[in-house]
Amino acid sequence: MVAQRLERMVRRVRQWRSGSTAGLVGSPLQVAPDLPRSDLEGLQAAIDDCLTAKGGELAARTQAAAIGATFLNLNEEGRRNFFRLLADEYDHDDAEVDGAIQAVLNSRDSDDRLRAERRLAQTLRPKRERLLRRFVGLDEGLPFLVDLREELLVHRRTDAAMAAVDNDLRSLLETWFDVALLRLVRLTWDGSPAALLEKLIEYEAVHAIKSWDDLRGRLGPGRRCYAFLHPLMPGEPLIFVEVALTEGLASGLGPLLDHDADPAPNSRANTAIFYSISNCHRGLAGVSLGDFLIKKVVRELASELPNVTQFATLSPMPRFRSWLIQALQDRDLLLPSEAKAISPDDPKLAQGLLKELISSPTLPPQMSLDPLQPILSRLAARYLVTERRGDSVTEVRDLRALDPVANFHLSNGARVERLNWWANPSQTGWERGLTMMVNYRYLPAEIESNHDGYVDAGTVSTSEEIRTLLAL
Amino acid sequence: MVAQRLERMVRRVRQWRSGSTAGLVGSPLQVAPDLPRSDLEGLQAAIDDCLTAKGGELAARTQAAAIGATFLNLNEEGRRNFFRLLADEYDHDDAEVDGAIQAVLNSRDSDDRLRAERRLAQTLRPKRERLLRRFVGLDEGLPFLVDLREELLVHRRTDAAMAAVDNDLRSLLETWFDVALLRLVRLTWDGSPAALLEKLIEYEAVHAIKSWDDLRGRLGPGRRCYAFLHPLMPGEPLIFVEVALTEGLASGLGPLLDHDADPAPNSRANTAIFYSISNCHRGLAGVSLGDFLIKKVVRELASELPNVTQFATLSPMPRFRSWLIQALQDRDLLLPSEAKAISPDDPKLAQGLLKELISSPTLPPQMSLDPLQPILSRLAARYLVTERRGDSVTEVRDLRALDPVANFHLSNGARVERLNWWANPSQTGWERGLTMMVNYRYLPAEIESNHDGYVDAGTVSTSEEIRTLLAL
Amino acid sequence: MVAQRLERMVRRVRQWRSGSTAGLVGSPLQVAPDLPRSDLEGLQAAIDDCLTAKGGELAARTQAAAIGATFLNLNEEGRRNFFRLLADEYDHDDAEVDGAIQAVLNSRDSDDRLRAERRLAQTLRPKRERLLRRFVGLDEGLPFLVDLREELLVHRRTDAAMAAVDNDLRSLLETWFDVALLRLVRLTWDGSPAALLEKLIEYEAVHAIKSWDDLRGRLGPGRRCYAFLHPLMPGEPLIFVEVALTEGLASGLGPLLDHDADPAPNSRANTAIFYSISNCHRGLAGVSLGDFLIKKVVRELASELPNVTQFATLSPMPRFRSWLIQALQDRDLLLPSEAKAISPDDPKLAQGLLKELISSPTLPPQMSLDPLQPILSRLAARYLVTERRGDSVTEVRDLRALDPVANFHLSNGARVERLNWWANPSQTGWERGLTMMVNYRYLPAEIESNHDGYVDAGTVSTSEEIRTLLAL
Amino acid sequence: MVAQRLERMVRRVRQWRSGSTAGLVGSPLQVAPDLPRSDLEGLQAAIDDCLTAKGGELAARTQAAAIGATFLNLNEEGRRNFFRLLADEYDHDDAEVDGAIQAVLNSRDSDDRLRAERRLAQTLRPKRERLLRRFVGLDEGLPFLVDLREELLVHRRTDAAMAAVDNDLRSLLETWFDVALLRLVRLTWDGSPAALLEKLIEYEAVHAIKSWDDLRGRLGPGRRCYAFLHPLMPGEPLIFVEVALTEGLASGLGPLLDHDADPAPNSRANTAIFYSISNCHRGLAGVSLGDFLIKKVVRELASELPNVTQFATLSPMPRFRSWLIQALQDRDLLLPSEAKAISPDDPKLAQGLLKELISSPTLPPQMSLDPLQPILSRLAARYLVTERRGDSVTEVRDLRALDPVANFHLSNGARVERLNWWANPSQTGWERGLTMMVNYRYLPAEIESNHDGYVDAGTVSTSEEIRTLLAL
Helix, strand or coil: CHHHHHHHHHHHHHHHHHCCCCCCCCCCCCCCCCCCHHHHHHHHHHHHHHHHCCCHHHHHHHHHHHHHHHHHHCCHHHHHHHHHHHHHHCCCCHHHHHHHHHHHHCCCCHHHHHHHHHHHHHHHCCCHHHHHHHHHCCCCHHHHHHHHHHHHHHHCCCCHHHHHHHHHHHHHHHHHCCHHHCEEEECCCCCCEHHHHHHHHHHCCCCCCCCHHHHHHHHCCCEEEEEEEECCECCCCCEEEEEEEECCCCCCHHHHHCCCCCCCCCCCCCEEEEEEEEECCHHHCCCCCHHHHHHHHHHHHHHHCCCCCEEEECECCCCHHHHHHHHHHHCCCCCHHHHHHHCCCCHHHHHHHHHHHHCCCCCCCHHHHHHHHHHHHHHHHHHHHCCEEECCCCCCEEEEECCHHHHHHHHCCCEEEEEECCCCCCHHHHHHHCCCEEEEECCCCCHHHHHHHHHHHCCCCECHHHHHHHHC | CHHHHHHHHHHHHHHHHHCCCCCCCCCCCCCCCCCCHHHHHHHHHHHHHHHHCCCHHHHHHHHHHHHHHHHHHCCHHHHHHHHHHHHHHCCCCHHHHHHHHHHHHCCCCHHHHHHHHHHHHHHHCCCHHHHHHHHHCCCCHHHHHHHHHHHHHHHCCCCHHHHHHHHHHHHHHHHHCCHHHCEEEECCCCCCEHHHHHHHHHHCCCCCCCCHHHHHHHHCCCEEEEEEEECCECCCCCEEEEEEEECCCCCCHHHHHCCCCCCCCCCCCCEEEEEEEEECCHHHCCCCCHHHHHHHHHHHHHHHCCCCCEEEECECCCCHHHHHHHHHHHCCCCCHHHHHHHCCCCHHHHHHHHHHHHCCCCCCCHHHHHHHHHHHHHHHHHHHHCCEEECCCCCCEEEEECCHHHHHHHHCCCEEEEEECCCCCCHHHHHHHCCCEEEEECCCCCHHHHHHHHHHHCCCCECHHHHHHHHC | CHHHHHHHHHHHHHHHHHCCCCCCCCCCCCCCCCCCHHHHHHHHHHHHHHHHCCCCHHHHHHHHHHHHHHHHHCCHHHHHHHHHHHHHHCCCCHHHHHHHHHHHHCCCCHHHHHHHHHHHHHHHCCCHHHHHHHHHCCCCHHHHHHHHHHHHHHHCCCCHHHHHHHHHHHHHHHHHCCHHHCEEEECCCCCCEHHHHHHHHHHCCCCCCCCHHHHHHHHCCCEEEEEEEECCECCCCCEEEEEEEECCCCCCHHHHHCCCCCCCCCCCCCEEEEEEEEECCHHHCCCCCHHHHHHHHHHHHHHHCCCCCEEEECECCCCHHHHHHHHHHHCCCCCHHHHHHHCCCCHHHHHHHHHHHHCCCCCCCHHHHHHHHHHHHHHHHHHHHCCEEECCCCCCEEEEECCHHHHHHHHCCCEEEEEECCCCCCHHHHHHHCCCEEEEECCCCCHHHHHHHHHHHCCCCECHHHHHHHHC | CHHHHHHHHHHHHHHHHHCCCCCCCCCCCCCCCCCCHHHHHHHHHHHHHHHHCCCHHHHHHHHHHHHHHHHHHCCHHHHHHHHHHHHHHCCCCHHHHHHHHHHHHCCCCHHHHHHHHHHHHHHHCCCHHHHHHHHHCCCCHHHHHHHHHHHHHHHCCCCHHHHHHHHHHHHHHHHHCCHHHCEEEECCCCCCEHHHHHHHHHHCCCCCCCCHHHHHHHHCCCEEEEEEEECCEEEEEEEEEEEEEECCCCCCCHHHHCCCCCCCCCCCCCEEEEEEEEECCHHHCCCCCHHHHHHHHHHHHHHHCCCCCEEEECECCCCHHHHHHHHHHHCCCCCHHHHHHHCCCCHHHHHHHHHHHHCCCCCCCHHHHHHHHHHHHHHHHHHHHCCEEECCCCCCEEEEECCHHHHHHHHCCCEEEEEECCCCCCHHHHHHHCCCEEEEEECCCCHHHHHHHHHHHCCCCECHHHHHHHHC
C-alpha cells in the first residue's frame, strides 16, 4: 500500500508543479528534505499568506498547492517537523482565547453574551483548519489529506498537540466523507475499469485476491462486490464489501473463495453472505463507512433480488484463540461435564490439556479436534456474547464486545446467529478462531432495537442456537 | 420562484412520507400548522432522539425526515415558531460553557489547557448543528436546507438568537457548497435536459428569458451558458453565467439579446462578454460562488477558444441614477466648464437643471440627452471609482465601492474598463444607469494584484480611458 | 418540415465543404443550379471516380462528399436532372447483362452455372448502388440519403427508371434502418436534451403539440413517450409513440391531451393507451418501424409496470365518414329497424336523411346525434371489419382493411376491441370518424395468430362487443 | 480462441432458450447432433416458416432463434450437414431464374425490360440470405453469424455451392460491418472495463501479451491502443492496433515491449509507431477494417498530439527467410562484390554458404551475422519492392507484393521507409526476417497517390534509403 501511496504522491507533486489539471502552479519551496529550523521561516510565510488569502481565494489555493508540494518533497524527519509546526504554531492563540473568555464572563445581557460566545468559538478554532480546508480545493487535494493523515496517525500518541492536529483533520474528513456524498457502486468485470478493479487486489485486507482470475471470480456469477466512491476521488474505492449469494447460511469459507467449483449463479439462492469487508485507506480511520455500506447493500440486494431474504456475514473471530489461551490460564472455564470428557478425574488437568492443544502453533488434524467442537463452540459463544473490553486499571466497565469484529456488527444492529466449526481450516483460521467462523445476521426489523440495546446497555442479540449454547 | 419552491417542498414531503427513494419513512408529527406551545413537547422529543441518534445513525436520519416533513406542513407562523425553538432551545448550554471556561482558566499545564480548550470548543457548538447536518443525509435534504434558509433569512434581523441560527446554517452550507464539490457544466440546447434548461427561465434574474426560442438563442451560436451543479442537487443550477462571443468589447445590450440578428457564430470573435450572471437560490446568500464561476469559465474559454483573448462584462450600474440625484442635491459636482455648458451664468441652476432632467421618470429622447454624455460619463466614472459605502453615523470608512455590481467585480480582481453610452435605453436602463453600462475587464495577469489592492486598500484598477475621465 | 430539412442540408454543405467533422473536404463541383446538359460531363467524371474508388476508399468518400455538396447546391430542376442521370446512366449495363445471360444459358455443369449466375447477379446490380452506399460513410450521410429519398419519391411515378432508383435507395435504407440497429429510448423531460424533445413538436403528426407546456405534459406524470433512434442519427427520432397510463380503456381523447386535469400519475392504472404514433421522416416511407416500436414498448412497459396488463390504442378512423357518405349513396345499408327509427315509412328516405346529416360540414350538436349512436356504431364496426381495399377494374380482391389505421394495427396482430362514441368531438374528429374512435387491443398471446389470420386470409380478430354489433 | 468462442455459443443457446434478453424463446429443434438425413425435414420446415415470416416478423425472429439454437447443439458433422443444406436447398431456384431470363429476352420495350431485369435479380437472390439477415435481429445474433462464418470458411474450398454460401454471408457481414457503423475507441487502463481489456490478451496475434502487468504497459504512458467496436457487439473489439510514441522511427522491438525501461511518456516524442495490429475474428476475414483503423488513428493522433508528425509501423517480413532460401537455390542473387566478400573466388559457393547460414534453425550469434547486414539488407529491399505474387502456371502476373504485410500497408498507401537490422533477435524474428523488421511510413500527403500507383500499376513507393539499396 505504501508503494501505491508514494506513486500517487509523486503524481501529485508533478501535477501541482506543472499546474496541468487545475491550472494551479504550486512550485515547492526551497527547503531541505529534513525541514531544519532554519527553513521554517519561509514555510511559515507561505502558510500565513495562504491563511490570509492574499491575492484572493484562487491565489490562496495556489499557495496551498505549493505548500503541499513542499511537504511531498520532505523526508520522514522533515514531515515530522512539518506536523510539529502545525501543532505548535497553527493552533489557536491563547491570548485571544483569554480575551474572548473575559468578554463572555463580562457580558451585559444574553444577546451580548451570545455574540461574545460566538467570538470565543472563533478564537478556539485552530488556524491550521483553514489551511487544511484549502487543500480540498486542489485537484487530488482530498486524497492528499487522506494520505497525510495516514502519516500523521503515527504521531498521534506523541503528545496532546499532535493529537489535536489529528482531531482537526479527522473532523474535516468526517465532513467531507459524509455518507450523503458517497456513491454506492457495484463493481463488475464487464463494466468497471481495470484500474478500479486493480485497487481491490491492492486493498483486500481479509482474504487476499491472488490473481486476476481470482478477481474475476469475486465479481462473477453468484458473487457481488460493492464499494463507496467519493466524487473527488473517482478512481479510489473507500471501502468495499464482497458478497456471495448462497442457499442458506454459508458455513465455511472454502466454497465462497473457490470460484471454479460452481461457475453458475445458484438459482435457489436466498441468502446474501458478506464474507469480506475492507477499508481502503488508513487515513480514514475513525470515519464511519462500514455500517452504512452494509445497510445500503442490504437494501440494494433486497430490492433487486426479491428471492434473497436473508442477510448475514461469515466472519472471523480474530482474538478468540489468544483470549482463550489466556483465560484458561486465569480462570476455571470448563463445565464439569466438559472437564470430565477431557480428563475424567482432574478438572485442572483438563484445562491444561485444552490449553496445550489450542496452543499448538499449527493446525492439528481434524480428527483430533472434532471431539472438542461442543466445548469450543460453547466457549466461543461465551467469548462473543459475554466478554467485554475493559480497563483493569480504571475498572471502568466498557460495554463493547472484546472481539472487534463482533463489536462492529453488533453496533450495526446485527445479531450473533451461528458458529461454524471447521469453517476456515487454514493457518490463519487456526490462529484466530480455532477454525471457527461466525455468522452475524442482519434482520431488517431488528436492526434498530439491536443497535439501541447494544449501545445503551451492552445487550447482545442472539439466535436460539447461540442462546442454547450459552445456557449450558 | 416561490411557486417552484413550494412544489419542491410538496415533493419532498411526499418522498419522506413514503420513504420511496431513500428508504426512510419519516411521517410528520401530529402538530397544528401554527405549532402552538402545546405541540412543542412532542417536537422537542423527536429532535432530542435525532440528536442522540437513538436506534443508530439510520434511525436518526429517519427521525430527521419526520422532523423535516413536520416543518413542511407548518404555516408561516408555525415555521417562525420552529425557528424560534431552534434559536432558543438548541444553542449551546450556558452552564456547560461556564464550566468549560473554568476548566480552561484552572488548567495546570499546556496539555491540560489544550484538552480543556477542546472541551470548551465543543460546549460552544450549538446543538442544532447536528440536526441540520442530519438533513444533508436525506434525499432532497440539501436543497431542503437551502430553501429552509431562504425562509430563515427573513428572521435574521429579529434578534441575535435568530441570526445565530442563520450563521450556523450558512456555515454548514459553506462547507457543503465548497467549490471543490461543484461541477462546472456548459448548458447546451443539444445536450442538456429540458428540465434543467427550464430552470434558466425560472432563475434568470438580470435579463428575463421570454420564451423557449429566446432560451435557445441564449445557448445558441455565438453564445455560451455555464452553470455550477452540486452532486446532491443534479437537476438544479446553483448559479449560471451567460456569455456572448463578440469582436471587441460589447457596447450595448441590444445585439447580445437579439439572437435573430446574427444567427451564425462570429468567426472573428476575440472577446467573451459576461452579460448576465444569476444566483439561483436566495438560501445560498453569502456563500461565495460567482467569483469562482467567472474564473473557471475564463479558464475554460481560454483553453477551448485560443482566439478569444479578452474577457469582460457588460454590467449595469444599479445605483448610479439614485446616487446622482441625491449628490446633485448635496454637493457641487459639476466642473465650471460643465456648468457653463448647461447654464452659462448660473452654476447652481446648472446643477438643478441636470438634476431635474435625470429625475424624469421616463427615458427622454436621445437627441436631448446626447449633449450630456461627456458630463454623465465623467460622473459615472467618479461614481464607480471614488464613491464608497460608509456609515455616516459611525464614520467608519468602508473601502467597498458604493455600487454593488462594481464591488463584486472589483473584489474578483477586475478593472473598470469602459463606459458605454446608450447601452441599455430601456426603462430599467434609464432608472439604473441613465442608459449607460460598464465593461469590467478580467486581465488574467492582473487579477491577483487588483484583488489585493482593492481588498486591502480600496484601490480601484482602471483603464486609461477611465483615468482620463477622472483626471478632468 | 421542409424548413428544417433545408436547415439540415445547409449544415451538411458547410460540413462537407470545410471537412470539419469527418476530415473529408468535398468541395461542390462547378455546375449551374439547374444542372444543364453541358454540366453533366464533369459530374459524371466525379461519379465515375467515386465508383472506381480512385485513390482508395477514403478518397472515394471525399469524392462522394463533393457530389453530395453539389446536389445540395442544385435547385429543383437541377435535382430532377440529377435523379434522371442516376436513373439513366447508373443502372446496370444491358450489354453486360445479355452476355451474362448467355453464359448462364450455355453453362456446362451446375458449378459452372452457379458461377455464371453469380456473375449475372452482379451485372444486374445498378452502378448507382455503390455511390449511394458511399454516402453512408460520410458524417450526416445517412440522414442525407433519407432526405434525398423524400425528394426522389415525387418522381417515382414518372417512369419505371425513376422508380428503379427509388427501389434501390429504399432497399439500402431498409438494411441500414433494420430494427436490430435501432435503440428504443424513453424520452423524458428530466433526462432528454431539449433539441431532441423539440423534434417531437416538429414531427407529431396526429395530435399537434401546442407549446412547451403541452410537450412537458406529454412526457409527464401518467404519460410516456418512446422513440427509435439510429446510432448514426443520434439527435433525430425516427418514429415515436405517445402512451397514457389509464384505468381501463380510454374512451375519449380529451382527458389524454388535458394534462392539467390530472397532474398525478394514476396509481390504479392498469392499461397503456397508445394514442399517437408518428413517423418522422417521409424518406423512410415503406421502411417498417411502427410494428416493432409498438411491440418493443409493450414488452418494456409490461416488465417495468407489472400492474399494467392491458395494451390498446385510441385510434381515429380516417376514412369512415367519406366511405359512409359514398356507401349510403350506392347501397342499402340500414337494417329495417334502423330505417324505421329514422323515417318510419320510407327506408330510402331514411338513408337519404342519414347521408344528409353526416354530410354536415360542421359538427352538429350532440343532442341531435346521440340517437344515431347505435346505427353509426354498427356501421363503423362493419366498416372496420368487413370493408376491404379492392380494385373494381381488375376485380382482384385485396384482403387489407379499407381503413389504413385499421390495416396497420391488424397487420401487427391487434384486434378491434371497442368503438367509442363522442371520443373526439372536434372538427377533425367529425370529418374522420363522426366523433368516434376505436380501441385496437394488443393481447400478447394472440398477436401471432391474429397476424397470420389477417395476412393470410384477411380474418379480422374482434372482441365480443364488436361481434355483437356485427351480428345485428 | 476456440474455448472463448464455445463459451459465447453456450451463452447464446442459454439466452435463446430462455428468451431472457430479447424476449424471444427459441427452443432448439429435436434433432440428432450429427443432423442425419432423417432430421432434415423438421429443420427445413422451420427454415421455411422463418423465410415466409409466418406469424409476423417477430415470430420469424423467434423461429430464427430456434434454428440458431439447433445449430449450436450440433456436432462437427451436423454443422457440415447444416451448411450443406443451406448450400443445396436455399440458393435460388433455377427454374425461376430460367423463366425470368426468358422474360428479359422477350421484353417489349425498355420499361418492360427494366421490370423483367428487376424480377430476374430477385430470382437470383439466394433464399438463405433472408434467413441470415433474420439472425442479425437477435440478441447476440451478429456475433453468432461471425462465429458461424469462422466455421463455414473451412468448407469454402469443398465446392462452388459451399463457397456461394460463404459469399452470401461475407457480403452480409460487409454491410453490417461497414466502417460507418464502427466506433473508434481508445482503450485505457483507467477507463476501459476489465472484460474488454481481457479480450486484448485473447486476441493479440502479433506480440503475445504475457500478463495483466504487460497489458497495463501496452496501454500505459507513452503507449496507445485503439480498437473498432460495433454497436451490436459492445464488449468485443473487432480489430485493434497498438501504438508507441517515440522519438524518431523505432528501430527495434525490444524497447517497445519493455514497459519498465521507460515508465514516463517521452516528452520529445514526434513519431507514432504502429507495432501491432490484430484482427479479432476469423469470421470477418475479407471484411476490410485494418486500413480504416490505421487512417482513423493517424487522424486522431495528429489532432490530439500536434508534436507527433510522423506515422510509421515496425513490421515483420513473415516470408523473407523462406523466400530467400528458395531464391538462393533457384537464381543468382548476389552482386559480384557481395559474392567476393563471402567467398573470394567462387560465387556459387558464396550463394551456398549464405544459404546454409540463413538455413540455421536457430539464431546465430550477432557477431557472425553482422558482416552480412549490407547484403541481407539489399536482398530484403529487393524482396519487399520487387517480388510479387504470381502463378507460374497461368503466367498471369499478380501486381501484389509477395510479402503479405507489405501488401497490406502498400495497399493502404504507405511507403517502404527503412530496414532495421537486429530489430527482433528472437527465434520468431530469425525465422521470419533474419532479425530484420521494416518501417512502413504513412505520409498523409502521399497516401492517395501511393495507393493508386500500387493498386493500378504495382508501383511501390520507397524512401531515398531504400532506393539507394535497390540501386546497388
